[in-house]
Amino acid sequence: MTGWALILGALANICHAQAPEKPTIPDPEDLTLKTKDLVQLQCTFYPGGFRQAGEDVETVDGKTVVPILLVHGWDEKRQDLSFLAKGLQSLGHAVMVPDLRGHGRSTKRVDLAGKEHELDRERFRRQDIAAMVEDLWTCKRHLMALNNEGKLNIEMLTVIGGEVGAITALNFVALDWSRPPLPTMKQGQDVKAFILLSPETSFKGVTAQQALRQPAVAGEVDGLIIVGARDKAVNDVQRMYDQLSRHRKEDERDLFLLKPDTSLTGFRMVPARGLNVGVAIIKFINARIVTRADEYPWRDRTSFLNK
Numbered sequence: 001m002t003g004w005a006l007i008l009g010a011l012a013n014i015c016h017a018q019a020p021e022k023p024t025i026p027d028p029e030d031l032t033l034k035t036k037d038l039v040q041l042q043c044t045f046y047p048g049g050f051r052q053a054g055e056d057v058e059t060v061d062g063k064t065v066v067p068i069l070l071v072h073g074w075d076e077k078r079q080d081l082s083f084l085a086k087g088l089q090s091l092g093h094a095v096m097v098p099d100l101r102g103h104g105r106s107t108k109r110v111d112l113a114g115k116e117h118e119l120d121r122e123r124f125r126r127q128d129i130a131a132m133v134e135d136l137w138t139c140k141r142h143l144m145a146l147n148n149e150g151k152l153n154i155e156m157l158t159v160i161g162g163e164v165g166a167i168t169a170l171n172f173v174a175l176d177w178s179r180p181p182l183p184t185m186k187q188g189q190d191v192k193a194f195i196l197l198s199p200e201t202s203f204k205g206v207t208a209q210q211a212l213r214q215p216a217v218a219g220e221v222d223g224l225i226i227v228g229a230r231d232k233a234v235n236d237v238q239r240m241y242d243q244l245s246r247h248r249k250e251d252e253r254d255l256f257l258l259k260p261d262t263s264l265t266g267f268r269m270v271p272a273r274g275l276n277v278g279v280a281i282i283k284f285i286n287a288r289i290v291t292r293a294d295e296y297p298w299r300d301r302t303s304f305l306n307k
Contacts, residue, residue, distance in 0.1 A: 023057045025050045025090060028082075033098075035138045037131065038112070039119065041098055042105040043139060044078050046085050048094030048152055060092040063298035065152040066289050067143045069136060069172075070097045073163035073266050074121075074203065077104030084160075084270050087278060093285070094152045096139045100132045100168070126205035129164075136172040140190070148302045155296040156289050157190045160281070162266035166199030170208040170217060177216035185303055192296060193222040193288050195281055198265040201236050212243055219247035222254045222288040226277055230263040256284065 026047040033041045048065035051058045068088055070081045078097040085095040099106035102121030109117045121128075140157070147154035157176075161169025172191075179188030194217075201207060211217050223244065227237040241257045248255050260275040269277040289296075 023050055023059050025052065025057055028085070028089075031142070033138050033142055034110075035101075035134050037134060038109050039101045039106060039135070040108045040110060041101070041135055041138055042078070043096060043098040043142075044082070044085070045142075046089040046095040046097075048089065048092055050089075051092035052090040058092075062149075062151040063153055064293050066093045066156045066158060066285065067147075067152045067154060068093050068095045068285075069139055069143075069157070069159045069169075070095060071136065071159065071161035071165035071169045071172075072097075072100065072103065073165045075103075076162075076165075076267075079104070081267055084267065084278065084281075088282075088285075091282065094143070094146070096143060098135055098139050100135050100165070102128070106135070124204070129204055129206045130171070132168045133171045133175055136168065137175065140176070144301055147298070148300055150298070153293070153296060153298045154190050154301060155298065156192055156293065158193045158195070158285060158289060159191055160195040160197070161199070162197040164200050164203045165266075166196040167201075167203060167206055167208045169194060169196065170199075170211040173221060174211035174214040174217050177214060177221070186299075186301060189216070191221060193224075193285065195224045195284065196226070197267055197269060197277075198227050198231055198233065199225065199237060199240060200233070201240065212240065215247075218244055219249075222284075224256045224258070224280070224284045226258045226260065226269065226280065228262040228264055228269065229259040230261065231265055232263075234259065254288065 029045045031043045031045055033043055035041055049060045049062050051060050070085060072081055078099045081097050085097050088095050102119045102124055107119045109119060144154055146152050159169045159173060173194050176188040176191045225241050227234050244255055258280055260277060262269060262275055264272055269275055
């Protein structure tokens, strides 16, 4: 081989080595988070910031990434929602999906002495089910840390709950909005939209009635409610929608009710052919959150105590 051939070969190798790798959508990450009451919460996080564009993947500024919490129903687990989580991730969103306490792999509480206690949801009482709100708050703390790293914008937090999970989701939204900003820091008021799929109105003594009367839930946070037209609970869901509608401004439509022709419930409606529930969810998030990103500028929410 001549000297020129060696030089040209070396240059070709250098150019090949320096060619930037094409971005790809990251694999989901399994996490173990500890709640304040010491439940070992098992979650899957689908990182945002990468959007599928045909055969290519585009990067998205982390400070514009919408964080989404998916909340499964009773007797369900986070893997049941992976199809929706992956779809939302492919649009650039960051998606957190926990196994609520007593479900999936979130079946252990480790006390301060290190002893494990099994969580059996069949033995849950009212207070145990109500405590699932803490599971979502724990997820929010993790998302907040990612916000402060510039990987997402917590100010655009969106929550999607199905059936009993819709009760937990609404109670979480009410809790988030019950925390007023302090002079030096913002404590909550980050959830900007909720989506409810076949929402239950009560379960084992736990209801969302107080949350539905909370001013922000009732009149400020954008909402999409979807229930099958042949769902036996359709009238109850209609009443929930009517209750919320009374508090909405007439000149701004920010609450929506869809009734696809089905008896399917909860997240089972999403992949069903012909219902277009997944499309409705995507359009709602895009219209009410993504296109209004300028209204929710990213900010560093690191507590001044931690700076």
